[in-house]
Amino acid sequence: MSSLTDRPAQAPGSWPLFGHLKPLLTDPLGLLATLPHLGDVVELRFGRTPTYVVCSPEATEEVLRNSHRAFDKGGTFYENMRSIVGNGMATCPLAQHKRLRRLAQPAFRSGRMTGYAHLIHSQVRTLTSDWHHGQELAVLAEMRDLAIRSNLATMFSRRELGRDITGLRKAVTDFVDHQTVLRMIAPALNRLPTPRNYRYRRSEARLLRFLDEEIAAYRSDGRDHGDLMSMFTTSVDSDRLSDREVRDTAMTVLLGGVTASAVGHAWALYQLSQDAGLDAEVADEARAVTQLDEGRSAAEVMAELPLTRGVVAEVLRRRDPSWIFPRMTVADTTIGTTRLPAGAQVLLSPYVLHHRPDLFPSPENFDPRRWDGRDPHRATGWLPFGAGESKCIGYELAFMDLTLTLACIARSWKVQPCPGSVRPRPRLHMEPHGLALRLVSRKPH
Numbered sequence: 357m358s359s360l361t362d363r364p365a366q367a368p369g370s371w372p373l374f375g376h377l378k379p380l381l382t383d384p385l386g387l388l389a390t391l392p393h394l395g396d397v398v399e400l401r402f403g404r405t406p407t408y409v410v411c412s413p414e415a416t417e418e419v420l421r422n423s424h425r426a427f428d429k430g431g432t433f434y435e436n437m438r439s440i441v442g443n444g445m446a447t448c449p450l451a452q453h454k455r456l457r458r459l460a461q462p463a464f465r466s467g468r469m470t471g472y473a474h475l476i477h478s479q480v481r482t483l484t485s486d487w488h489h490g491q492e493l494a495v496l497a498e499m500r501d502l503a504i505r506s507n508l509a510t511m512f513s514r515r516e517l518g519r520d521i522t523g524l525r526k527a528v529t530d531f532v533d534h535q536t537v538l539r540m541i542a543p544a545l546n547r548l549p550t551p552r553n554y555r556y557r558r559s560e561a562r563l564l565r566f567l568d569e570e571i572a573a574y575r576s577d578g579r580d581h582g583d584l585m586s587m588f589t590t591s592v593d594s595d596r597l598s599d600r601e602v603r604d605t606a607m608t609v610l611l612g613g614v615t616a617s618a619v620g621h622a623w624a625l626y627q628l629s630q631d632a633g634l635d636a637e638v639a640d641e642a643r644a645v646t647q648l649d650e651g652r653s654a655a656e657v658m659a660e661l662p663l664t665r666g667v668v669a670e671v672l673r674r675r676d677p678s679w680i681f682p683r684m685t686v687a688d689t690t691i692g693t694t695r696l697p698a699g700a701q702v703l704l705s706p707y708v709l710h711h712r713p714d715l716f717p718s719p720e721n722f723d724p725r726r727w728d729g730r731d732p733h734r735a736t737g738w739l740p741f742g743a744g745e746s747k748c749i750g751y752e753l754a755f756m757d758l759t760l761t762l763a764c765i766a767r768s769w770k771v772q773p774c775p776g777s778v779r780p781r782p783r784l785h786m787e788p789h790g791l792a793l794r795l796v797s798r799k800p801h
């Protein structure tokens with residue numbers, strides 16, 4: 357029988373001194389896959405901080421929705437993230453979080469989604485207008501570029517973001533590219549006098565200068581341009597984000613939104629390249645995208661794309677971009693009946709939940725049909741966007757972006773696999789390493 361003094365199970369394979377460091381560095385997904393049958397909370401050993409992986413949906417929700425504030429955003433990971441994107445909503449301690457979230461929330465209201473859908477649609481059209489039949493696509497790089505375009509367009513629609521934003525796109529690319537897991541754990545690496553670090557600092561400075569100029573322009577203009585920045589700079593109940601808070605929010609959205617969306621787009625195309633039948637059905641359904649130009653709302657168009665939505669829900673499950681993220685215990689506490697000390701690191705892992713066969717039968721199968729008639733946002737254990745007060749603020753926008761972008765591409769292009777193996781590479785987000793695809797135009801040529 358369990359009691360409140362339960363100790364967490366320990367993952368096997370710990371080495372003296374190094375603990376689980378080796379499997380964590382060489383095969384983190386293999387290590388995570390072994391944990392759920394050991395218990396709801398499993399201890400890993402490496403370094404001096406006690407570390408626990410949460411393996412059940414109930415325990416994950418308990419941590420993310422905790423009302424007694426025992427789990428906060430702290431520890432090395434968040435300290436380092438703050439040095440990169442500032443003390444914004446995604447990185448600040450929960451005590452400061454509520455206000456930032458309340459002030460940024462209007463930008464993500466459902467009523468604004470149709471405007472964002474048009475901006476995204478236009479960016480996909482611009483990017484793909486340069487594609488040609490037979491071209492081999494370096495998919496992740498191309499989808500990164502698309503995510504940057506869509507992100508900048510939805511954030512700053514006041515500016516004409518046509519083909520003239522090469523310099524800014526390069527700055528965002530350098531900024532995003534630079535954030536490897538290693539650099540987040542050991543930011544001192546960023547201070548070494550290397551050419552790469554010099555390039556990064558220059559890009560970061562350019563980005564910050566651009567943001568400061570834009571924030572000033574939006575403040576003095578004061579109009580709603582139908583984009584995120586109009587809302588970030590607006591007052592809510594006589595309070596508003598300071599210039600510094602707007603800048604930190606924008607940097608967070610650029611880093612988190614761009615990298616997560618890019619891998620989502622890339623995995624979605626990969627999955628279509630693996631299944632000609634699925635690809636044909638998605639392409640057929642995708643004709644509905646044109647209804648956006650006929651004045652229908654984003655919600656109406658999304659309703660016409662049930663299979664594409666199923667593909668996206670399944671990409672976010674099977675290829676979960678945000679495969680793991682941490683919290684810190686700020687006091688001695690419990691998860692269920694398991695006791696944890698203060699100062700421990702708690703790892704929440706959508707990857708672990710999404711691969712549990714009791715929640716998702718045959719979890720290794722990519723099966724969009726498992727979402728037929730089901731709303732993934734209500735499914736137990738489907739947590740690609742987290743949960744609770746820190747749940748991804750951009751989840752509705754991100755889901756729509758992934759769906760419309762996939763439909764818009766699939767309408768005109770078929771993708772075929774190129775030789776070479778593709779494997780998931782768990783970095784800040786789960787990347788499809790080695791993914792190249794050949795484009796085949798669906799138009800007669």
Ligand code: HEM
Nearest residue numbers: 445446613616617620677678740741742746748749750754
């Ligand atoms: C496939 C795309 C995306 C995925 C999988 C994703 C995933 C997540 C997850 C798991 C969290 C919660 C992390 C935690 O609790 O510590 C999060 C937070 C956040 N995301 Fe996303 N995200 C995506 C796209 C976006 C986009 C497009 C935006 C903005 C335009 C965005 C903005 C944010 C922000 C600001 C937070 C912090 C929210 C808070 O702490 O209150 N994300 N995201």
